[in-house]
Amino acid sequence: MNTTAPSKARDPLELGGAVWLRSGTETLGGAARITLLAAIRDSGSITAAAKAVGMSYKAAWDAVDAMNNLAGEPLVTTAAGGRGGGGTTLTPAALRLIDTYRAIEREHRKFLERAGAAIEGFARDWQLIGRLGMKTSARNQLAGKVTKVTRGAVNDEIELGLPGGQTIVAVVTHESTQSLGLKEGSEAFALIKASWVMLMEDTNAKLSARNQLRGTIASVTKGAVNAEVSLSLDGGTTITAIITNQSADTLGLAQGQKAVAVIKASSVIIGVND
Template structure:
């Protein structure tokens, strides 16, 4: 496990941004997927292309299948047999897509450079706009920096440092760690569905709770919204973050959850989904 990493608060800010294509509400591809397409076109091999862009073979084909499905037509086709022994090639649609992406990316870079020079604090604001624009069905979304990656025999344990001194631990596969580029110091976000969060109340001594759930975030109840059967309870954490849980009305009454009371939100590391900006 590595713990040394650069403090981002002491690093000079640089302007950054990304371009991606969408098919309806689904993301067809960003820079990494377009790079994969370009590598396939250059090498004629999914294996060589995956290595060139730092993806696993399975991850590369999963990305190709997703792009083919979302485009509504093949972008990559696998050739079998023949004098050359088969291979992988791009369709004319994929070639045009790469050209369009590169043209849009050039214009996007010029826009960022002009905006960065004209608007004070643009780099920081632009990054935040990108983060708050993420749409997902998971109620709880946290943004942080990877503080540790511990390799296991099958899965990896990834720790994400949040504002306010909190930390979230996730268990993901080796392939996910590599595909997402999760290394110490990289930025990532964690998604936790409200139904995966369990609420507890500490005893009078305030001793740490003994649970199999790795993540335990202590906070103050901000609101309790009751429904016919269940209630939505939101806890305010140190540093300003909010985590929400869905529990039964009976649990709300049993635990004495009211605005201003203290509770602990617990959830398993395997219940945390990690993501990164493309």
């Protein structure tokens, strides 16, 4: 099973936000209602203001009534003629509210600009946050970049470059390549169950398994039947294998020893951040 994502390029990530004014647990208004108040101030008419902000006449009056009630004092007053006519004006409280909101909005915008500028590599960090929040039963999650895509008759071969310079190859369907948007230079990660990882001594033996990742044994933890062996690769990547205690003893696996993690290309699952 592959994790799917749109193949189109993403727009750059930016910080965003909005300001809302509250009265107790009720929302007095945000940008839309303040804009309505400003339009009433400028036009002197609920009808004209509603049209100017793209709001129905009823929705505008409902918003005015809600603001008047929540503010605890009139914000909008109408002269003789009521809803069907007459002039509409804002009270001094409403005018202050507009000025206060605009001042807060300006400061909020400055805050977002400063926060966005302070987060170096925001898009990269956001992708990392996504990976860290991912839940999967596969013990090994190796992040890297696609270095090569080889199209075959039925399946595609995806080569993923790891931080330390080694590569790992996966075989996926044409459909998966397309739906995941896999191409040279794109970010991706490899999922490998620990039970799919075989270990061998660091020799030049020839194997049919496509992936042979060399590293140094960081730890060997034995259980009742199996042993968990962690192999540190260059670049800070760690890969874990579950093998029998007998195999660990036969190979003489110990911390600091050089070893090779052997993984079939068909056992590697490729995923991308959505």
